[in-house]
Every structure is written in structure tokens, then in C-alpha cells.
Amino acid sequence: MSNTTTDVKLEFDPKNMPFRRLGPSGLRVPLFSLGGWLTLGGTVKGDPVKDIIKTAFDAGINMFDTAEAYAAGKSEEEMGRVIKELGLRRTDLVITTKLFWGLRKGPNDGGLSRKHIIEGTRESLQRLGLDYVDVIFAHRCDVSVPMEEIVRAFNWVIEKGWAMYWATSEWTAREIEEAYHIADKLNLIAPIAEQCQHNMFHRERPEKEYDPLYRKYGLGTTTFSSLASGLLTGKYNDGIPENSRFSQHPEFFNSTIKSLQQPEGQAKIQKVRELTKIAEELQSTPTALALAWVAKNPNTSTVILGASSPQQVTENLKALEVLPKLTDEIMQKIEAILGNKPEPVATYGRPALDKFGRQ
Numbered sequence: 174m175s176n177t178t179t180d181v182k183l184e185f186d187p188k189n190m191p192f193r194r195l196g197p198s199g200l201r202v203p204l205f206s207l208g209g210w211l212t213l214g215g216t217v218k219g220d221p222v223k224d225i226i227k228t229a230f231d232a233g234i235n236m237f238d239t240a241e242a243y244a245a246g247k248s249e250e251e252m253g254r255v256i257k258e259l260g261l262r263r264t265d266l267v268i269t270t271k272l273f274w275g276l277r278k279g280p281n282d283g284g285l286s287r288k289h290i291i292e293g294t295r296e297s298l299q300r301l302g303l304d305y306v307d308v309i310f311a312h313r314c315d316v317s318v319p320m321e322e323i324v325r326a327f328n329w330v331i332e333k334g335w336a337m338y339w340a341t342s343e344w345t346a347r348e349i350e351e352a353y354h355i356a357d358k359l360n361l362i363a364p365i366a367e368q369c370q371h372n373m374f375h376r377e378r379p380e381k382e383y384d385p386l387y388r389k390y391g392l393g394t395t396t397f398s399s400l401a402s403g404l405l406t407g408k409y410n411d412g413i414p415e416n417s418r419f420s421q422h423p424e425f426f427n428s429t430i431k432s433l434q435q436p437e438g439q440a441k442i443q444k445v446r447e448l449t450k451i452a453e454e455l456q457s458t459p460t461a462l463a464l465a466w467v468a469k470n471p472n473t474s475t476v477i478l479g480a481s482s483p484q485q486v487t488e489n490l491k492a493l494e495v496l497p498k499l500t501d502e503i504m505q506k507i508e509a510i511l512g513n514k515p516e517p518v519a520t521y522g523r524p525a526l527d528k529f530g531r532q
């Protein structure tokens with residue numbers, strides 16, 4: 174197992190990567206991390222997986238995200254293999270995986286029962302070839318399991334040393350609140366982060382629904398699909414290119430692909446074209462602009478990148494150059510194009526508090 178300091182072949186150099194705390198925890202995560210959904214172990218196999226992970230690691234990315242269900246377990250296997258082959262030091266890395274969807278069809282092979290949380294964690298670790306992950310995510314909430322069972326099971330996994338922290342993914346704010354209250358009441362460890370979709374076209378939940386959670390609990394986000402699966406790169410402006418995600422997964426993205434022919438999708442493409450002009454003003458690309466825009470949000474702990482080639486990793490990290498250029502004026506211009514800023518929660522005429530008022 175590549176868990177120890179032996180066999181280290183590559184030293185980690187954070188380069189110019191900023192690090193943020195993952196929510197209220199002491200864990201430092203790179204502002205850009207890398208995930209394996211659909212790509213690592215799926216459309217990308219063998220040496221190219223190594224090339225992508227090495228390119229990311231060399232650029233200061235030491236956090237890698239996967240899930241039990243990605244490529245039916247192959248994503249964890251490939252990631253584990255590459256960590257070992259590259260000779261990465263375990264302590265340099267932040268590895269996250271997720272449980273819920275399971276790999277088999279049995280009634281206890283998925284979800285968030287104590288049984289699946291414990292068995293699923295052990296199976297994930299086996300596939301990764303690791304003794305522990307840094308964060309284990311509940312990939313969705315399981316409404317059929319009592320919340321106390323879920324919180325206790327993740328605490329058990331942490332006490333066993335199989336994970337350092339636990340977190341949620343695509344839970345409602347109410348579900349996250351319930352987990353916090355149970356953890357608080359029973360003196361257990363609460364989730365530290367939410368892995369949520371956040372991009373220029375998907376804002377209500379991360380920017381509005383979760384807003385009280387950032388302020389009350391210091392919740393952090395590990396954002397996904399921050400390029401809207403590639404839409405925000407501009408690659409779909411004139412149709413679906415060969416070998417792109419939408420062409421390789423036509424069934425999964427069926428409704429998105431159809432919508433691109435309809436007024437709603439066309440309006441999005443028009444916005445991408447207008448965003449491209451702003452990106453050009455900043456000597457950059459719409460891709461880097463879209464990623465920097467999510468990274469600028471103070472509640473974002475890390476933006477999880479998705480990439481099907483090393484070149485995409487390098488191009489996407491140009492977001493670090495755009496970030497300091499996102500002045501208030503540029504942000505307002507972006508807002509004017511997007512026109513989808515979530516309405517603030519109604520205060521019914523109550524006057525605003527000053528900056529110390531915790532509003």
C-alpha cells in the first residue's frame with residue numbers, strides 16, 4: 174500500500190495553488206482539485222489516467238475525488254493504482270470518496286444504512302488500496318434511514334480511522350441541519366462540507382438554500398460540474414463535437430442535449446458567447462472565467478475539476494490567473510449577462526444589520 178513514506182518518487186510542491194480550509198475543519202484543500210466522474214476509469218483508462226493525475230499533482234493539486242459508483246468501482250481502482258505507481262506520499266494527498274449508489278443490486282448494497290456505510294467504506298478502501306480516505310461523502314441523502322443511524326455510522330468510520338472527516342453531497346439544507354443537530358445533541362462529529370453542483374447556470378442551492386448553513390456552521394463546498402459538464406467552455410456552441418462528454422454519454426445527457434436545440438439551451442449558448450467576450454477582455458478563456466467565478470465565492474472550499482486529458486487540466490488551471498482580475502466591475506458585468514442571481518431571503522422590511530450583525 175502506498176500509505177507510508179517508503180517508495181515516494183514524487184515530492185509535492187504546492188506551486189502557486191491557494192489552499193482553503195474545508196468548511197469549519199482544519200483540513201486544507203487546494204482551491205482546485207480533480208475528480209474522476211465519467212473520466213478516470215471510465216472514458217480514460219490506463220496510462221492516460223496517470224498523465225492526467227501527474228499533470229494535476231505537478232501543478233499543485235493534491236486533492237482527488239472519486240466515488241464507489243464511478244465507472245462501477247473502476248475509478249477508485251485506477252486512482253489507487255496511479256497513486257501507487259507515481260509513488261505519491263499518502264500524507265501529501267487529500268483523497269475523497271463517496272458512498273450511496275453501490276455496485277450491486279441487493280437491498281443492502283447501497284444507500285446509507287449503517288451496514289452499507291461500514292461495508293461500503295471497507296470495499297472502497299480495498300479498491301483504492303489505501304488504509305483511509307481523508308473525507309468520506311454521503312453521495313446523496315437516504316430518506317429511508319433514520320438520520321441518527323447515518324450520523325453514528327459515519328462517526329464509527331471516523332473512529333475506526335478509515336476516514337478523517339465526513340461530508341454530504343446534494344443533501345437539502347434541511348437534511349444537513351438535521352445531521353448537525355443530531356451530532357450536536359449526541360456529541361458526535363458533524364459533516365464538514367457539501368459536495369454540490371455550482372456553476373454559472375446552477376446557483377439557487379449553493380448560493381441561496383445553503384446560505385444560512387455557511388453562516389451558522391461554517392459549512393464549506395466542494396463544487397462539481399463547475400463547467401456545466403463542458404457547456405461553459407463554449408465547446409457545444411455549434412453542436413456536439415465527437416469524443417466530447419455529451420457525444421459519449423447521449424442517454425445520460427439526453428435532456429441537456431435536447432434542450433440545446435430549444436430556446437432555453439440556445440439562451441445558455443448565447444450567454445456563453447457573451448461571457449467569452451469578457452474572458453477575452455481579461456486575456457483568458459470562457460473555461461478559466463467560469464471556474465474562477467466559482468472559486469471566487471467565499472463559501473467554495475475547492476472547485477473539483479473534471480478533465481479527459483492533461484491539456485484540459487492545464488487549461489483549466491488558468492483560472493488561477495483570472496481570479497485576481499475578477500473585480501466588482503467585472504463581476505457586475507457577468508451578473509448582467511447571467512441574469513440569474515438568486516433573490517435574497519425575504520426580510521419583510523426588517524432593516525439590514527451592519528457587518529458585525531451576522532446577517
Ligand SMILES: NC(=O)c1ccc[n+]([C@@H]2O[C@H](COP(=O)([O-])OP(=O)(O)OC[C@H]3O[C@@H](n4cnc5c(N)ncnc54)[C@H](OP(=O)(O)O)[C@@H]3O)[C@@H](O)[C@H]2O)c1
Pocket residue numbers: 207208209210211212238239312342343368369396397398399400401402403406408416417418419460477478479480481482484485486488489
Ligand atoms: N457529488 C456528485 O454528485 C458529483 C456529480 C458530478 C461530479 N462530481 C465530481 O466533480 C468532478 C467534476 O465534475 P464534472 O466532471 O462534471 O466537471 P465539469 O468541469 O463541469 O466537466 C468536466 C468535463 O468537461 C470537459 N472539459 C473540461 N475541461 C475542458 C476544457 N478545458 N476544454 C474542453 N472541455 C473540457 C471534459 O469532458 P470531455 O472532454 O469528455 O467533453 C471534462 O471531463 C467529477 O469528476 C466528480 O469528482 C460529483
